[in-house]
Structures are given as structure tokens and as C-alpha cells.
Amino acid sequence: xxxHKKTGFLKRFFFSLDHKDIGFQYLLTAMFMAAFxxxxxYVFRYNLAFGPDDIxxxxxxxxxxxxxxxxNHGAIMIFWVGMPMVLAVLGNFLIPIMxxxxxxxxxxxxxxxxxxxxxxxxxxxxxFLMPTGAFGGGxxxxxxxSVSDFGYNNPNTTxxxxxxxxxxxxxxxxxxxxxxxxxxxxxxIVTTLNKRxxxxxxxxxxxxxxxxxIASLLFMFSVGPLxxxxxxxxxxxxxxxxxxxxxxxxxxxxxxxxxxFFGHPEVYxxxxxxxxxxxxxxxxxxxxxFFGYKMVIFLVLIAxxxxxxxxxxxxxxxxxxxxxxxxxxxxxxxxxxxxxxxVLAYLGTLWRGDIKFTVPMMFALGMLASFTFFxxxxxxxxxxxxFDIYAHDTYFVIAHFHYTLFPSVILGGFAAIYYxxxxxSGRKLNKTLGKIHFWGTFIFFNSIFIPLFWLGLQGQxxxxxxxxxxxxxxxxxxxxxxxxxxxxxxxFLIITQFIFLFNFFKSLYKGKVAExxxxxxxxxxxxxxxxxGHGNFALYxxxxxxxxxxxHPDRDTDFxxxxxx
Amino acid sequence: MTNKKKISGLNIAFTIIIITEIMFFAxxxxxxxxxxxxxxxxxxxxxxxxxxxxxxxxxxILLVSSLFLYFFIxxxxxxxxxxxxxxxxxxxxxxxxxxxxxxxxxxxxxxIQTSDGLYAxxxxxxxxxxxxxxxxxxxxxxxxxxxxxxxxDIYTKLPSITAFGMFWYFVTLLWPVLYFLLYLx
Numbered sequence: 068x069x070x071h072k073k074t075g076f077l078k079r080f081f082f083s084l085d086h087k088d089i090g091f092q093y094l095l096t097a098m099f100m101a102a103f104x105x106x107x108x109y110v111f112r113y114n115l116a117f118g119p120d121d122i123x124x125x126x127x128x129x130x131x132x133x134x135x136x137x138x139n140h141g142a143i144m145i146f147w148v149g150m151p152m153v154l155a156v157l158g159n160f161l162i163p164i165m166x167x168x169x170x171x172x173x174x175x176x177x178x179x180x181x182x183x184x185x186x187x188x189x190x191x192x193x194x195f196l197m198p199t200g201a202f203g204g205g206x207x208x209x210x211x212x213s214v215s216d217f218g219y220n221n222p223n224t225t226x227x228x229x230x231x232x233x234x235x236x237x238x239x240x241x242x243x244x245x246x247x248x249x250x251x252x253x254x255x256i257v258t259t260l261n262k263r264x265x266x267x268x269x270x271x272x273x274x275x276x277x278x279x280x281i282a283s284l285l286f287m288f289s290v291g292p293l294x295x296x297x298x299x300x301x302x303x304x305x306x307x308x309x310x311x312x313x314x315x316x317x318x319x320x321x322x323x324x325x326x327x328f329f330g331h332p333e334v335y336x337x338x339x340x341x342x343x344x345x346x347x348x349x350x351x352x353x354x355x356x357f358f359g360y361k362m363v364i365f366l367v368l369i370a371x372x373x374x375x376x377x378x379x380x381x382x383x384x385x386x387x388x389x390x391x392x393x394x395x396x397x398x399x400x401x402x403x404x405x406x407x408x409x410v411l412a413y414l415g416t417l418w419r420g421d422i423k424f425t426v427p428m429m430f431a432l433g434m435l436a437s438f439t440f441f442x443x444x445x446x447x448x449x450x451x452x453x454f455d456i457y458a459h460d461t462y463f464v465i466a467h468f469h470y471t472l473f474p475s476v477i478l479g480g481f482a483a484i485y486y487x488x489x490x491x492s493g494r495k496l497n498k499t500l501g502k503i504h505f506w507g508t509f510i511f512f513n514s515i516f517i518p519l520f521w522l523g524l525q526g527q528x529x530x531x532x533x534x535x536x537x538x539x540x541x542x543x544x545x546x547x548x549x550x551x552x553x554x555x556x557x558x559f560l561i562i563t564q565f566i567f568l569f570n571f572f573k574s575l576y577k578g579k580v581a582e583x584x585x586x587x588x589x590x591x592x593x594x595x596x597x598x599x600g601h602g603n604f605a606l607y608x609x610x611x612x613x614x615x616x617x618x619h620p621d622r623d624t625d626f627x628x629x630x631x632x
Numbered sequence: 633m634t635n636k637k638k639i640s641g642l643n644i645a646f647t648i649i650i651i652t653e654i655m656f657f658a659x660x661x662x663x664x665x666x667x668x669x670x671x672x673x674x675x676x677x678x679x680x681x682x683x684x685x686x687x688x689x690x691x692x693i694l695l696v697s698s699l700f701l702y703f704f705i706x707x708x709x710x711x712x713x714x715x716x717x718x719x720x721x722x723x724x725x726x727x728x729x730x731x732x733x734x735x736x737x738x739x740x741x742x743x744i745q746t747s748d749g750l751y752a753x754x755x756x757x758x759x760x761x762x763x764x765x766x767x768x769x770x771x772x773x774x775x776x777x778x779x780x781x782x783x784x785d786i787y788t789k790l791p792s793i794t795a796f797g798m799f800w801y802f803v804t805l806l807w808p809v810l811y812f813l814l815y816l817x
Contacts, residue, residue, distance in 0.1 A: 172641045253648050257641040287648055291655025295663070299757065308753035310663070316671060316750045321663055328659070 084174040085601055087491060089181050090159035094484075097151040098568075100188060104143035105561055107136040116547075116554035119533065130532045134203030135233070139191075141206030142237070145333070146244050147188060149476040153340040154248060154286070155184070157483055158255045158279045160491060164592040165273050167264025167610065167630075169602040172257040180250035187243035194236035202237035207326055210311035210319045213238075214303045229305050238304070242297050245290055252283035264591065264630075266610035271629070273590045273614045274357060277364055278343030282336045285371045289332035296325030320385055327378035335374050337472060339367060341434060341479025342409065348431040348486055349413055350615050351588045353420025354625050357615040359412035366412075370405040377402060383452045384459045392452045399450035403443065410439050421625075425586070426501035430482035433509045434474040442471035445520070460530070463523025466516040473512055481508070481567070488571075489585045493598040494578030500570040507563030514556040518549040587626045590614045594630055640791035643798070650802050653765075657806060660761065661813060664754045675751050679744060682755075683735060684815050690731050691811050697724035698804040701773075705797050713786045718777050721800070725770045732763060755814055762803070762810055769803045772796040 083089065110125045111133050119128040128136075159177065163170055171177045195201045204212035213234055229235065259272070259280050299310040300322065309315035311322050350357040357363075379387055379395040413435060422428070445467040449455050458464060481504075488496050523529075527541045534540050584593040591610070595603050608630040616627040668674040675681075697720070704717035736759070744752045776796050780789060 173645070249649075249652065253645045256648060257644045260644055261638055261641050287652050288655060291652050291657075292659030295656050295659035298761070299660075299663070302753070302757055308757065309750055310753055310757075316667070317753075318667065318670070321666070325659055325663070 082178075084170070084178050086159050086163045086171050086174070086177065087599065089177050090156050091491070092181055093151045093155040093159060093184070096185060096188060097148050097156065100143050100147040100151075103192070104140050104148055105564070107140040107143070109557065109561060111136045111140070112554045112557050114532070115534070116551040118535070131200065131203060133532045134205075135195075135201040138203050138206050138237075139194075139201055142191070142241070144476070145206065145337070145472070146241060147191065149337045149472065150244065150248055151184065152476055152480045153337055154279065154282060155180075155251050156480075157275065157340050157344065158251060158283070160487065161592065162255055162258055162276055162279060163262070164490075164595060164599060164603050165276050165590055166259060166262060166267060167591045167604065167608045168258070168262040169604070169607075171254045172261055173254050176250050177254050180247045180254070183243055183247035183250065187240045187247060190236055190243060191240035194233040194240070197231055197233050197236060199232045202233035204234070207330070208238070208241075208300065208322070209326075210300065210303070210322050211313075213300060214311065226305060232304075234304055235301065238297055238301050242294065242301075245294060245297075248286060249290065252286055255283045256280055264608050264610050267591075267629075270361070271610060271613045273343075274346040274360065274363065275340065275343030278339040278346075278367065281367050281371055282339040285332045285339075285374065286336045289329045289375060292325045293329035296322055299325075320382070320387070323382050323385055324378070327381045328375075330381065331378045332371070332374045334468075334471060335371060338438075338475040339371075341475045341483070342367075344479050344483040344486070345431040345434055346413065346416070347588075347590070348427050348482055349416045349420075350617065351486075351586050352423045352425055352428040352431075353417050354423075354617045355416055355418075355420040355615075356617055357412075358415030358418070359408075360613070360615065363409055363412045366405040366408045370402060370409075373398065373402045373405070380450055380452070380455070383455045389452075396450055396452045396455075400447060403447055403450075406443060410435070410443075425485075426496070426498060426505060427482045427486035429502070429505045429509075430478050430485060433505065434478035434482060437470060437478065437509075437513065438474040441516070441520075442467065442474060446471065458523060460528055461523035462519040462527045462529050465529050466519040466523060469516050469519075473516075477512075478508070481505075484571070486586070487592075488574070489581030490592055490595075490597050490599070492575055492578070493581055494574050494576075495581045495585065496574045496578060497570050500566055504563060504567045504570065507566065508560065511556045511560035511563060515553045515560065518553045522546065522549050584628075587624075589616060589626055589628050591629055594628060640795070642791045642795040646795040646798050650798060653802065657761075660754075660758055661809075664758065664813065667750050667754065671750065676749065679751055682739070682815050686731075687735065687811065687815055690728055691808050693724050693728050693731070694804040694807050697721045697728070698801055700724070701797055701800055705793060708786050708790060708793050711786060713780065713784070715777065715780060718773065718780070722770065722773055722777060725766060725773070725800075729763065729766060729770075732759070758810060758814060762807065765803045765806075769796075769800045773800060 106124075110122055110128060113122045113125075114128045114133060119133075122128055159171070202208075202213070259276060263272075299308070302308040303310055303312065309317045311317050311319050313319055346357060346363070377395060377399045379391060380399045383392050383395075445463070449458060449464065449467055485496060485501055488494075522541070525541060525546065527534075527546070531537075531540070534542060581597050583595075583597055585597075586593070591608055591614075592599075594608055596605075610629045611632050612627065612629055614629050618625045619627045700717045700720045704714060704721065707714045707717070736756075744755070773796055776789070776792060779792075780786065783789065786793075
């Protein structure tokens with residue numbers, strides 16, 4: 068509605084209420100946190116391959132520090148990179164502009180959500196400055212590891228001493244992060260329900276908007292019990308209650324139930340938005356209508372509901388009732404049916420399409436391929452408690468969940484960045500650097516985790532700091548070699564990301580100027596100018612058709628935007 | 633789609649918040665029920681009994697406050713601004729907090745400590761969390777009251793009236809459930 072005004076840097080990046088600016092703030096913060104997560108994994112992987120002494124850029128690594136780095140790597144990558152990247156960045160940037168409106172339903176709430184998120188980052192990182200050091204009890208925060216030194220167990224500590232610990236700060240950071248994402252999610256759902264353009268019914272929404280909203284709903288449904296659990300754990304640490312203290316009748320496994328009730332849907336919260344991105348990209352670059360649009364939406368809803376009742380498959384080795392374990396196994400394996408249907412629909416979209424191998428398309432193909440072939444299939448095996456009991460504490464599980472989360476957060480996230488970059492910056496990324504970045508990321512990612520699958524099946528336990536202390540524990544030359552291949556690949560993977568950073572920031576100022584609709588795509592955001600001004604559209608668009616009318620028989624052009632009659 | 637009468641954004645937002653809250657309390661309550669089912673004696677033999685009969689007055693107070701809020705919202709939908717109903721709701725909410733706070737102090741004097749064990753841990757935590765919700769609900773309703781005092785046009789405020797009212801209904805209707813579980817069960 069309004070003309071685009073040039074605003075100052077400070078105003079744009081700190082006080083702007085515009086949804087695109089807030090999305091960009093989330094993106095930069097997530098990249099900043101990813102640098103920490105990436106550095107931590109470099110340090111502890113280097114230790115696993117070459118020993119703890121003289122790690123370049125770090126120095127000597129102690130066993131306690133190893134635990135802290137692993138814990139914070141996991142938490143940062145899931146809560147402070149994954150959640151903002153796929154939910155907050157995509158939701159903020161895409162939802163208003165894809166549904167043809169000017170901004171979120173509650174712009175101020177959106178800003179508060181970002182500030183809360185930034186505060187949670189600061190609280191988490193300041194855990195490293197505490198006298199006892201950062202939290203090192205695993206990102207899942209299982210008691211008794213997360214409470215053992217505190218509260219009732221150590222009557223000499225005061226409230227103040229319990230408060231200024233890595234454990235307390237970690238828990239508070241997680242709680243703040245959830246509050247931030249709750250505010251964001253409420254905004255997404257209300258915006259989608261109430262602010263759609265004229266003629267844009269729910270069944271004409273782009274698939275990625277559907278996915279972000281279903282992911283937000285899933286988050287809302289599942290996060291309550293974990294907030295309750297976090298509250299109880301904080302009480303255990305600070306006030307000395309005994310919820311998770313077996314000595315006083317409490318139950319440590321209760322925490323695992325509360326945590327994984329959230330933890331499993333969380334995987335889908337991270338996966339669904341990026342599946343949505345892949346869907347958009349497949350349809351655009353195959354120049355074909357999206358195959359099975361309604362089927363995919365209903366399958367996602369079914370998978371979302373099922374994901375709320377499979378949590379105990381993370382606890383097969385925690386000593387839960389074997390009868391219950393069988394039921395959870397069955398439900399877990401059933402959940403692969405909707406996902407198989409979705410992959411079928413995606414392949415149907417590609418089938419006999421006029422496929423264009425652009426950089427976003429390559430990332431999207433890489434995402435779906437690695438997620439399905441390794442993440443999904445090994446998940447099917449681990450879902451069966453018979454196999455899981457043997458594999459659970461090995462590197463097989465590590466490789467499995469990295470094959471689900473890395474494609475959905477990193478590959479899907481890069482696909483989204485490369486696809487929508489011309490829109491949000493008004494400039495194009497360098498194509499050659501993009502392709503180098505894709506092949507580097509894809510190859511090195513696989514060469515990290517395929518050796519870990521093998522090591523896991525060989526029986527390499529996943530929570531050991533120094534294998535050389537146990538001669539019998541996988542210290543044959545080929546085991547050491549496999550660990551070293553994984554670590555060297557990781558270092559190359561990190562180096563590859565600098566190509567992306569260079570490309571990203573250079574193109575922001577020096578890239579080729581992008582036209583309005585560089586990919587010839589149909590959705591509404593491509594009808595706004597690049598970059599869209601404050602208010603997004605000069606005239607609010609009216610919508611006449613669904614977003615995937617590629618190669619419509621009545622038209623000469625191979626695309627047909629949603630707002631054309 | 634846009635031509636149809638829409639539910640206000642604030643109402644959708646509060647519906648989602650209440651769903652999240654229900655899941656939050658479901659987590660706490662199910663943990664409590666399982667803990668009590670596993671224990672040999674519940675409540676533990678050495679713990680003092682809770683004052684069941686004084687506390688039932690609190691259930692009634694909250695339910696009555698909700699009733700007055702219901703009258704207020706019903707009138708507001710017709711365009712009648714009857715702020716006295718809202719004032720009674722606020723006063724009853726404050727009375728609830730005072731009685732509950734006094735009871736807490738009594739219980740601490742009796743010698744129930746959070747570190748005594750599971751029973752006291754759950755009791756204090758659940759009551760405290762509910763108390764925080766009552767405080768938040770009261771803040772919402774008091775701000776609503778102050779805003780309504782200034783305006784004469786009640787229709788523009790209708791979304792926030794129904795949304796905040798929904799939250800207060802949730803808080804008050806939750807209390808009988810918690811009372812049953814913590815005091816009687």
C-alpha cells in the first residue's frame with residue numbers, strides 16, 4: 068500500500084515491525100547460532116578422530132568440556148537453528164506475502180517473539196560463563212544427570228548457587244525459546260486464517276503455507292507437557308522438590324515421557340515446512356502441477372496426529388513396559404505410511420516434468436533423496452523395538468537422526484534461501500558458487516554419516532569421550548579410519564559453508580538485479596516487486612486459481628499466476 | 633472467503649493459547665495421577681491433612697465469579713455496558729487469591745515443605761501454577777475494565793471481551809478439577 072522507504076540500519080534491524088525484516092533478523096540470528104553449533108561439533112569430532120590434545124583453534128579438550136560441547140551442539144542445532152530457520156524465518160517471510168497481505172495479524176507480538184528468541188540465545192550462551200560451566204547432561208536433559216549436583220542432593224548449596232549454574236540457564240533458555248515460538252506460531256495461524264487475499268480459499272493455499280501452519284499447530288499441541296516438565300525440573304534444581312528423584316518416590320522416566328511427547332512431534336515441526344519448500348520448488352522447476360495436493364495435506368494431518376502417540380519409541384532402552392513398547396513400535400511403523408504417500412506425490416510431481424536443475428532444485432532433490440533413502444528407511448528399522456534395543460546407544464542412531472534433521476533443516480533451509488533470495492533481496496545469488504556449495508554440502512554430509520552408520524552397526528557406543536581407553540572398543544585400524552573420514556568430511560563441510568556465506572553477503576550488495584518473477588512461478592509473492600516494499604503489494608491481489616497451474620492447456624506461457632483470470 | 637463474517641484474530645489466538653494450556657495442565661495432572669497411583673499411601677501418612685472444607689468455598693467463589701462474567705459478556709453482546717458485573721468478577725478473583733495465599737501460609741506453618749517429598753512437591757507446584765494463571769487472568773480483566781471505563785462504544789471492544797473472558801472461564805473451570813485431584817482424590 069505504501070511506497071518503499073529507505074530506513075536506517077538500526078531501525079531496520081532492531082525496531083522494525085515489518086514481517087520481512089523480522090524474518091531476516093531470525094535468519095541472521097540462526098546463522099550466528101549455527102556458527103556456534105558448527106564450531107562445537109568440529110571440536111568434539113576432532114577429538115573423536117585424532118585425540119583430545121592440541122585441537123586447532125581450541126586447545127586441549129577435557130572430558131567435561133566434551134559433554135558440554137555435545138550437549139550444546141544438539142540443543143543449538145535443534146532449538147536455535149532448526150526452529151528459527153524452518154519455522155520462524157519461513158513463516159515470517161512467506162506467510163503474509165504468499166497469502167497476499169501486508170503483514171502479520173499481530174506485528175508487535177511478532178517483534179516481541181523475536182526479542183524473546185534473542186534473549187533465549189543470550190541466556191543459553193551465558194551458561195558458558197557460569198562458575199560450574201555450561202550444562203553438560205545431554206540435550207535431552209535427562210535427570211538425574213541434569214539435577215544430580217543440585218537441590219536436595221546437595222544440601223549445602225543455596226538458591227543463588229543453584230540459580231547461577233549452566234543447568235538453570237539452559238532450562239530457562241529452552242523455556243524462553245518455546246515462548247518465542249509459541250507467539251510466532253499463534254501469529255502464523257491467525258494470519259493464515261484471517262488475512263488471506265480475496266478469493267484465496269484454504270484449498271488454494273500454497274503447500275508451504277499449509278505445512279508451516281500444520282507444524283505450528285503440532286508445536287502448540289505438543290509443547291505444553293514439556294513446559295510442565297521444564298518447570299518441574301527447574302523446581303527440582305532450585306527449590307529441591309523431588310519430581311524426578313527416585314530416592315524420594317519420584318520418577319526419572321517421567322521426564323523422558325514429558326520430553327519425548329514434545330520431542331517426536333518436534334521432528335515433524337522441523338520436517339514439514341521444509342517438505343513444503345521442496346513441494347513448491349518441485350512444482351516450479353518441473354513446470355508441472357503439484358501432484359496430489361489434497362492428498363498431501365490430509366496425509367500430513369494424519370502424520371501429525373500419529374506423531375503425538377509414538378513418543379515412547381525413544382525410550383525402548385529406558386526400561387518401559389515391553390507390552391507398551393510393542394504398541395509404540397507398531398504405531399511408529401504405521402507413521403511411515405502417510406510419509407510414503409507424500410514421497411509418492413512428490414515423485415509424481417517430478418514424473419515426466421520438464422526438470423530444470425537450478426540450485427534450489429538441486430537442494431530440494433538432495434533433501435528429499437537423503438531424507439527418504441537414509442533418514443526414513445533407517446527410521447523404519449529403529450522404530451522396531453527388536454532392532455532398536457541393539458542399535459539405540461550406538462552411532463547408528465546418531466547417523467539416523469542426522470539424516471532426518473540435516474536434510475530438513477540445512478538442505479531444506481538452503482533450498483528455501485536460494486529459491487526466495489531474489490525476492491527478499493532483489494538480487495540474484497551467483498549460480499556457479501551455488502552449485503559448488505550444493506555439491507560440497509551434499510557429498511561431505513553423506514561422507515560424514517555413512518561411516519557412522521557402519522560404525523554404529525559395528526557397535527560403537529555413542530557417549531564415549533575417548534575410545535583409546537578401551538582397547539577392545541573398536542580400535543581396529545578400519546574403525547579409526549572410519550571415524551577420521553567422518554571428521555575430515557565434517558571439516559570440509561564447514562569450509563564449504565564459507566562459500567555460501569561469501570555468496571550470500573556479497574550478492575546482497577553486488578549481485579545481479581533480479582526481476583519480479585525470475586523463476587516464472589505462480590504464487591503471489593512473485594507478483595510483488597523484488598524486494599517487496601513495506602506493505603508488500605501496491606494493490607492487494609485477488610486470487611482466481613490454485614498456485615500450481617503450470618503448462619495450462621489454454622495458455623501459451625507455461626505458467627499462470629494465481630491472480631490472473 | 634473474506635466476505636464471510638470472520639472470528640476475530642484475538643479469539644483464535646486465545647483458543648490456541650488455551651489448547652496449549654490444557655496440554656500443559658494435562659502433563660502436570662497425568663504426572664500427578666501416575667505418581668499417586670504408584671505410591672503406597674496417598675497422601676503419605678506422616679503429612680498433615682489439607683483443609684478440604686474451607687477450600688471448597690474457594691471453588692464456589694471462582695465459579696460465581698465466572699457466572700458474573702458470563703452475565704457481563706451476555707449483556708455486552710447486546711450492547712449493554714454493565715461494568716458492575718465485571719467489578720464483582722474482579723473482586724471475587726482477588727478474594728480467591730487472598731484465601732488461597734492464607735491457606736498456603738497456614739500449610740507452611742503446619743510444616744509441609746516442598747522438599748518433603750512428592751506429595752508436597754506436586755501440591756505446591758500445581759497450586760502455584762494455577763495461582764499464576766489466576767493472576768494473569770485478573771490482570772487481563774482489570775485492563776479490560778479500565779479500558780471499558782473510558783469508552784462508550786462497547787462493540788469495538790467485543791473481541792477482547794470474549795477472548796479474555798474465555799481465558800477466565802478456563803482458569804475458573806480448571807480449579808474444581810484441581811480441587812478434586814489435590815484435596816479429595
